[in-house]
Amino acid sequence: MPIDSKLQLSKDEMRQLGYRVVDQLVEHFENLASKPVMRVSPRAELETKLREPLPEQPAPIDELLEQLQRDVWSNIGNVQHPRFFAFIPGPSNFVSVMADALAAGFNPFAGNWLEGAGTSQIELVTIDWLREMLSLPEMAGGLFVSGGSMANLTALMTACRAKLDGRSENAIVYFSDQTHSSIEKALRILGFAREQIRKLPSDDAFRLQVESLRKAVAQDRAAGRQPFCVIANAGATNTGAVDPLNELADFCAQENLWLHVDGAYGAAACLTERGKKLLAGIERADSLSLDPHKWLFQPFEIGCVLARDARLLKKTFHTMAEYLEDTKRAEEEEINYYDYGVQLTRGFRALKLWLSIKTFGAAAFREAINRGFELAEFAEDLLRKSDRWQIITPATMGMVTFRYVAEGCSENEINEIHRRMVEMMAEDGFAFANSTALRGQIVMRLCTINPRTTEQEIRATIEQIEQFGRELQNVIKARR
Numbered sequence: 125m126p127i128d129s130k131l132q133l134s135k136d137e138m139r140q141l142g143y144r145v146v147d148q149l150v151e152h153f154e155n156l157a158s159k160p161v162m163r164v165s166p167r168a169e170l171e172t173k174l175r176e177p178l179p180e181q182p183a184p185i186d187e188l189l190e191q192l193q194r195d196v197w198s199n200i201g202n203v204q205h206p207r208f209f210a211f212i213p214g215p216s217n218f219v220s221v222m223a224d225a226l227a228a229g230f231n232p233f234a235g236n237w238l239e240g241a242g243t244s245q246i247e248l249v250t251i252d253w254l255r256e257m258l259s260l261p262e263m264a265g266g267l268f269v270s271g272g273s274m275a276n277l278t279a280l281m282t283a284c285r286a287k288l289d290g291r292s293e294n295a296i297v298y299f300s301d302q303t304h305s306s307i308e309k310a311l312r313i314l315g316f317a318r319e320q321i322r323k324l325p326s327d328d329a330f331r332l333q334v335e336s337l338r339k340a341v342a343q344d345r346a347a348g349r350q351p352f353c354v355i356a357n358a359g360a361t362n363t364g365a366v367d368p369l370n371e372l373a374d375f376c377a378q379e380n381l382w383l384h385v386d387g388a389y390g391a392a393a394c395l396t397e398r399g400k401k402l403l404a405g406i407e408r409a410d411s412l413s414l415d416p417h418k419w420l421f422q423p424f425e426i427g428c429v430l431a432r433d434a435r436l437l438k439k440t441f442h443t444m445a446e447y448l449e450d451t452k453r454a455e456e457e458e459i460n461y462y463d464y465g466v467q468l469t470r471g472f473r474a475l476k477l478w479l480s481i482k483t484f485g486a487a488a489f490r491e492a493i494n495r496g497f498e499l500a501e502f503a504e505d506l507l508r509k510s511d512r513w514q515i516i517t518p519a520t521m522g523m524v525t526f527r528y529v530a531e532g533c534s535e536n537e538i539n540e541i542h543r544r545m546v547e548m549m550a551e552d553g554f555a556f557a558n559s560t561a562l563r564g565q566i567v568m569r570l571c572t573i574n575p576r577t578t579e580q581e582i583r584a585t586i587e588q589i590e591q592f593g594r595e596l597q598n599v600i601k602a603r604r
């Protein structure tokens with residue numbers, strides 16, 4: 125290939141490349157279920173394959189696409205694989221994949237109205253669909269961000285601005301021990317010290333207890349500190365637990381505290397009837413995180429942050445820059461998203477959610493979410509039928525946790541069995557689930573939100589983990 129300093133392809137070359145890329149993606153989507161769920165090569169092997177000095181000379185794109193197939197795409201955890209049950213899976217959809225390609229191709233600047241009127245209008249509409257889905261009032265609004273971590277940071281920064289006017293030295297934040305680590309990360313970024321964080325023990329169902337919250341807040345007030353914010357889970361990552369949102373909203377109203385609801389994983393369930401019931405009270409949040417790249421089936425990265433009063437986002441993030449004065453036009457009508465969050469330059473994340481909802485219809489998304497609930501219930505039923513498994517937390521929000529029953533093994537040995545089970549799954553590549561720790565016990569965890577997962581795949585996965593359990597138990601016995 126000759127050096128092209130304009131970085132251009134001819135019309136035919138563009139087409140050919142596009143067709144090849146689409147062919148690879150279609151093959152991937154079509155054959156995913158028969159591929160390994162993951163492969164984890166050692167760093168040394170990948171260094172040998174991929175390390176090279178900055179390449180000065182052009183290389184044929186076909187060869188590069190082949191190299192990607194060989195060394196990269198074959199070396200990932202396929203989060204959209206129907207037997208990927210770990211962490212929070214990412215079962216995206218092809219329409220959104222194409223939307224991402226369109227967004228990258230047109231490359232709109234989705235930070236202000238002047239450069240992105242059309243994109244901003246799509247974002248306004250799509251955010252409003254989510255607002256309605258969550259039954260938030262009309263004054264609520266927000267924006268798309270990279271994911272749940274950024275949504276939580278954006279919301280907590282807004283809470284600090286609204287409740288503390290930015291002065292947080294004496295302020296105290298409350299949440300349960302089941303709250304996602306991104307909350308602590310956000311608080312660290314915002315300058316909160318460990319002494320300003322109350323991580324309260326959750327109840328038997330891994331929910332924040334309003335009584336212990338009440339006590340903690342009273343103690344802090346008595347000591348002259350400034351309670352200011354409660355963070356509630358709408359689908360905790362470990363177990364799917366939902367905190368008592370209505371009671372927490374009552375308490376926060378009485379105590380004049382900001383209520384942030386982390387629904388990064390679970391809030392999408394509000395699209396369904398059962399989700400709405402489980403998450404009753406979510407509509408009373410002052411701010412809320414919801415990740416479309418989780419249970420709304422979008423490719424990474426799309427999170428969403430909503431504030432009950434959207435003006436507070438602007439109050440928090442609005443800044444001045446001389447060279448942006450031209451973009452400040454009809455402020456009431458034209459939204460400049462750079463004023464509502466951390467990013468100035470931002471891509472057109474809204475497109476994939478908008479295009480996929482329009483293409484499939486919200487009813488399809490509703491059914492897909494319902495299927496996640498049902499698959500976890502199916503898994504729970506299967507596990508209960510086997511004397512090898514003990515259910516730790518029943519199916520909730522498309523998630524179930526369980527523990528291998530190994531007679532004659534100590535707690536430590538059972539913990540070790542679970543850690544090894546995960547390693548064996550990663551080595552084997554048929555299916556993948558992960559472990560977590562609940563009250564000091566290591567347990568297995570299945571998150572079943574992929575609507576393309578079949579009952580048979582759940583059955584085969586549980587059988588495989590059980591088989592690994594037997595093998596590990598025998599190894600432990602033989603060690604004695």
Ligand SMILES: Cc1ncc(COP(=O)(O)O)c(C=O)c1O
Nearest residue numbers: 212271272273304306361388389
């Ligand atoms: C409840 C919850 N909050 C926040 C996050 C962080 O989201 P992200 O990984 O998109 O930053 C997660 C991720 O799993 C989550 O489950």
